[in-house]
Each structure stands twice: as structure tokens, then as C-alpha cells.
Amino acid sequence: MLINMTDQDVQDIIDQIKTVRTVNELQELKSKYLGKQGALTVAMKKIREVSPDKRKDLGRKLNLYKQRIEEAVEDQRNALIEEERERREAAHRYDVTMPGARREVGALHIISQVQEEVQEIFLGMGFELAVGPEMETSYYNFEALNTPEWHPSRDMHDTFYLSNGKLLRTHTSTVQIRVMEKRKPPLAIFSPGRCYRKDTPDATHLPMFYQVEVLHVDKNVSVAHLKGTLEILAKRLFGQDREIRLRPSYFPFTEPSFEVFVSCGICHSTGCRSCGGTGWLEILGAGMVHPNVFRSVGYDPDEWSGFALGMGLERVIMLKYDLEDIRELMRNDRRFIKEFRGVVL
Ligand code: PHE
Numbered sequence: 001m002l003i004n005m006t007d008q009d010v011q012d013i014i015d016q017i018k019t020v021r022t023v024n025e026l027q028e029l030k031s032k033y034l035g036k037q038g039a040l041t042v043a044m045k046k047i048r049e050v051s052p053d054k055r056k057d058l059g060r061k062l063n064l065y066k067q068r069i070e071e072a073v074e075d076q077r078n079a080l081i082e083e084e085r086e087r088r089e090a091a092h093r094y095d096v097t098m099p100g101a102r103r104e105v106g107a108l109h110i111i112s113q114v115q116e117e118v119q120e121i122f123l124g125m126g127f128e129l130a131v132g133p134e135m136e137t138s139y140y141n142f143e144a145l146n147t148p149e150w151h152p153s154r155d156m157h158d159t160f161y162l163s164n165g166k167l168l169r170t171h172t173s174t175v176q177i178r179v180m181e182k183r184k185p186p187l188a189i190f191s192p193g194r195c196y197r198k199d200t201p202d203a204t205h206l207p208m209f210y211q212v213e214v215l216h217v218d219k220n221v222s223v224a225h226l227k228g229t230l231e232i233l234a235k236r237l238f239g240q241d242r243e244i245r246l247r248p249s250y251f252p253f254t255e256p257s258f259e260v261f262v263s264c265g266i267c268h269s270t271g272c273r274s275c276g277g278t279g280w281l282e283i284l285g286a287g288m289v290h291p292n293v294f295r296s297v298g299y300d301p302d303e304w305s306g307f308a309l310g311m312g313l314e315r316v317i318m319l320k321y322d323l324e325d326i327r328e329l330m331r332n333d334r335r336f337i338k339e340f341r342g343v344v345l
Helices: 007-019 023-034 039-049 052-092 110-124 152-157 174-182 223-238 291-296 313-320 334-339
Strands: 187-196 208-218 244-251 254-263 280-289 305-312
Touching: 007 023, 007 052, 023 039, 023 052, 039 052, 110 187, 110 208, 110 223, 110 313, 174 187, 174 208, 174 291, 208 223, 208 313, 223 244, 223 254, 223 280, 223 305, 223 313, 244 280, 254 305, 280 291, 280 313, 305 313
Parallel strands: none
Antiparallel strands: 187 208, 208 305, 244 254, 254 280, 280 305
């Protein structure tokens, strides 16, 4: 090509430039023709070799070619940049008629809601909030609660034993001991928290569940105080029309012990399917603190008396909201969780 380059050659080069798709390729082409070793540059250097009379025309011609090629490169560069800009804009183009991203408002899980509800009830009656660890020693979970190693009731409280010799508490009654060890009566505390048992999940059991423990110790505390407290609790939780019933039961750490029932809200204790025909639904265990429990924390059982109760939160929720399967509470199905958005609080 070189110095005898023709208009057609230039046109071919320009056509080639127009087919280039990227700025990099364009740059390559540009140096191929216009760079230091580029064809046109080399051609222009060779003008010297041409006879003087032809130099002027040739020089003018080559300069013109150079200009046209430069222009073609610039035009193509601008076209590519514009194309890229349009592509980007198209990618970011948004539809103003599209519904906006809804910001969802979170909600407390129903267990947390009911836990807070129970908390308000006990705070309202003058009980203080107390907390204890979920990882416990056997002493706090059993022995201090008048439940020695050989005690048959331990069978119902099988739990997860940890490699450090501790266990996961099977009930919140551990907090009774922890509080009494540190303080002198009178005291009135409640303590919500997680508990664990070696249970296989089914419609009424979970290996991890929530309880609320309540303990009141003072001079001359009687079953009447327990009943009064239970009545307020049941009416606040389930409704003013609900009644409670105590039935003798057994716990190693209370004497006497009771199973506490609340009247069925559907049949008002005449008996229906929901309450299994009995008219009553069991909600918790309770009793008067056993003298041995007082002894284990250094209280004189002749001087002090007290009541304690332990209530399963999931059980309360199931009764309150006619929940048939306790596992729903742990399944983390958002449809279920949303059902209870702001139900209590
Ligand atoms: N800790 C008992 C349980 O989990 C419940 C209970 C608490 C009973 C306090 C009496 C007094 O079964």
C-alpha cells in the first residue's frame, strides 16, 4: 500500500474502522495505520524517496488520507462511547409505575409477646424480675430442689448433659435457689426463660421450651396467697370470666403441690371437646415451698413460708389461641408468625 495508497485503500480502512466494536480494537487499528510504525506514518516518511516534483502532491494526498482516517477513528470512538452510555442507561432504566419495595415492619414472636404480657402482670403485682443460667449444675436443677439422684421424678426431667459436667436446666425452678441463696426474705420474684428436656418433638412436646417461675417467700405465706395470685394471673391472661381450680399433685420441691387448671373458655367449664369434656385446662404446677428447699438455702422453715409456681409459656399460648401443635411455634413459618403480629403488644 504505502505511498501508492489510493482513495479505495483509505475507504477500505475507514470501513474497517466502522466495524470495530470496542475502544481497544479501535486503538489497535489506529496504531496500525497512524502509530509510529503505522502504515501511513511509514508512507509519509517515504515521501523523501520520491522525486521532488511529485512530493508536494503526494504529501498533500497522504495528509488528507491521514486526516480522514483520524476523523473516522474519532467518529467511531464517539459512536462506541455513546453506544456504551445508552446500554448503561437502558440497564438502569426504571419503571416509575412499578410498586415500590415495601419496607416490612418486624414483630415480636408470639412467645416474646406473651412472655412480656406475663411479665407485666407480675411486675404489676410487685414481683421482681430475676434471671438464671440455662446451663446449670445438677445441684441447682435437682438436689437443692429436694430431688436427690435416686428420685423417681428425675425420670421425667431427663435432659442434655454437657461435656463440662453441667446440664441444660429442665425447669426455671433453679432460679428459686439462686435467688434465695443470695437474698434474705421477704422476696417476690418471677423468672422467665428457656428450659430443656430430652423429649422428642410432637404436638405437645418440644425439647426446648419456655417457663415462667414465680416465688414468693415471707412470714405466714399461705395457699390463699398462691390462689389469689393465680386468680389474678388467669383472669389477666385469659379473661375476667375465667376461674381457676387447684388439684393435688406432687413435686419434690413443694408441699402441698397443685396442678392448676383454668376454666375452659369455650364451654365455661361444662365440658366440651376443646377441654376434653372436663371443663378445665391445666396451665401450670405450683405449691408451697418444701422445708428441705428452705434448708438447702439456709432459710429457717419454721420462720419462713412461701409459694412457687412454674408455668409453661407455650402451653399458655396454645390455650389462649387454640393452637393444636406446639411445633408451629418453632417452625419459623412466616405465615404463622405474621398471624400473631402485634396480637398482645
Ligand atoms: N418446676 C416444675 C416443672 O417444671 C413446675 C413447678 C414450679 C411446680 C414451681 C411447683 C412449683 O414441672
